[in-house]
Amino acid sequence: MKKRLIKIIVPIIILIGWELIAMTLDNPWKLPQLGNIISIIIHPNEGLLGTGSLIESTYSSLKRVALGFGLACLIGIPMGLGMGWSKIFGNLFDYIIEILRPIPPLAWIPLILAWLGLGLRSAVMIIFIGAFFPILINTIEGVKSVKRSHIEVARTFNAGQADILRKIVFPHSSPYIVTGLRIGMGTAWMCLVAAEMMPGIAPSGLGYLIWQANTVGQISIIIAGIVYIGALGLIIDRTFKYIEVKYFSWRETKS
Amino acid sequence: MKKLTINNLEKKFTSEKKASVVAVKDMSFSVEDKEFLCILGPSGCGKTTLLRMIAGLEMPTGGKIEWEDAQEVDHRIGFVFQDDALLPWRSTNDNIAFGLELQNVPKEKIRKKVADLVDFMNLKGFESSYPKELSGGMQKRVAIARALVIEPDLLLMDEPFVSLDAQTRNILQRELIRVWKEKHNTILFITHNVDEAVFLADRVLVLTERPTSVKAEVEITLARPRDRTSNEFTKIRKEILSKMDSG
Numbered sequence: 001m002k003k004r005l006i007k008i009i010v011p012i013i014i015l016i017g018w019e020l021i022a023m024t025l026d027n028p029w030k031l032p033q034l035g036n037i038i039s040i041i042i043h044p045n046e047g048l049l050g051t052g053s054l055i056e057s058t059y060s061s062l063k064r065v066a067l068g069f070g071l072a073c074l075i076g077i078p079m080g081l082g083m084g085w086s087k088i089f090g091n092l093f094d095y096i097i098e099i100l101r102p103i104p105p106l107a108w109i110p111l112i113l114a115w116l117g118l119g120l121r122s123a124v125m126i127i128f129i130g131a132f133f134p135i136l137i138n139t140i141e142g143v144k145s146v147k148r149s150h151i152e153v154a155r156t157f158n159a160g161q162a163d164i165l166r167k168i169v170f171p172h173s174s175p176y177i178v179t180g181l182r183i184g185m186g187t188a189w190m191c192l193v194a195a196e197m198m199p200g201i202a203p204s205g206l207g208y209l210i211w212q213a214n215t216v217g218q219i220s221i222i223i224a225g226i227v228y229i230g231a232l233g234l235i236i237d238r239t240f241k242y243i244e245v246k247y248f249s250w251r252e253t254k255s
Numbered sequence: 256m257k258k259l260t261i262n263n264l265e266k267k268f269t270s271e272k273k274a275s276v277v278a279v280k281d282m283s284f285s286v287e288d289k290e291f292l293c294i295l296g297p298s299g300c301g302k303t304t305l306l307r308m309i310a311g312l313e314m315p316t317g318g319k320i321e322w323e324d325a326q327e328v329d330h331r332i333g334f335v336f337q338d339d340a341l342l343p344w345r346s347t348n349d350n351i352a353f354g355l356e357l358q359n360v361p362k363e364k365i366r367k368k369v370a371d372l373v374d375f376m377n378l379k380g381f382e383s384s385y386p387k388e389l390s391g392g393m394q395k396r397v398a399i400a401r402a403l404v405i406e407p408d409l410l411l412m413d414e415p416f417v418s419l420d421a422q423t424r425n426i427l428q429r430e431l432i433r434v435w436k437e438k439h440n441t442i443l444f445i446t447h448n449v450d451e452a453v454f455l456a457d458r459v460l461v462l463t464e465r466p467t468s469v470k471a472e473v474e475i476t477l478a479r480p481r482d483r484t485s486n487e488f489t490k491i492r493k494e495i496l497s498k499m500d501s502g
Binding site for chain 2: 147149150152153154155156157158159163167168171172248249250251252
């Protein structure tokens, strides 16, 4: 594949440049050689800085994301369906959503710490806030874009409200919802790492590991942690993309 | 089907600012059993509103829509929309099955009926295609099959062939005549194309501008299949055109 070949040129140049500069500098506190970083990455079971191994850190990060993201789905999808479908329900929550939505999730951290204290609850809450709005907004958008003529087709066959919701509104909205989930997951992941770097919050996870490595000047561990975060984010994003392509190939406009 | 009578039908739309537009006024006509009735009218005159009222998608603000056997409340109506309105997430088979699915017909029975209609509408080989994978003409066939699946008493068609090229349109007009003859339907077909009306209908109603009502009525007794280039065909076209133009 010629395209693949062209695409890897720049990353390879960067890696070679990195290695050259690292060798000339010869200072692992500033720029460690690639070998050091790779050896950390490929030994994910080894304990690091007394905070657990990369695997353990990944596990506790994923657990938090799963909890916060799951909660955002549980509330965001039904609420989005309701707000998109019922004008009254939509208007009822419209202002409060519009006011809260633009606030960066991390701005809530001090408040959340004050209200929920240190620990899992606070981390989950921040992730929830990050994931909730994209899921909600996309679900509303999906429901609102249902074509009137599709609903009328169902009505000419004497369909009731429940049938219309189940057989028209939900299938039409499902690709929008999955897009919301993908974006929400991206935000959740960012919020998680930032939350784990806050002082006093949940002493475990990839964000915490990176922060600990920083305090002791272990650049290799910082970079290895970043690589893990990036790779996991990529895998999750690709999984959602795969779902979008596989299950929603009927869509008229291909992205 | 029993005779359908439209009596002094009126539809007034009132906007939020209390301005009102009368789309249909003093509309009276009837549809006979197994008749192919075409309604011909200028764009935006309220033809679609009329059809939507008969289908129950819109409530009239005056007048009556009556079936002869008034005690039988539930009349099955098939509707073919102008833009097809096929459900893009459903395959050909599943789109056709939609009406039966909503009526909780057993799966095995649905499968059989759908297969028959796929055959009948020449859709073989496209059973599992999504609408976006079908040509415009094929999409029409699916839309017609979907309306036929519930064995409607009355088939309402809202300018169904308007978006097709001339050749495909002619093919589908011939197909529709075949469907009508074999299934013994009653069809109420809306169009603004005089040629189409003369080719298809037993009877043509010419409508006025908005607020619309019936302006003239023309019976067509030409034998089918009709020849668009014949003298008789041209004569009827001329007659209808002159009735459309007369104040």
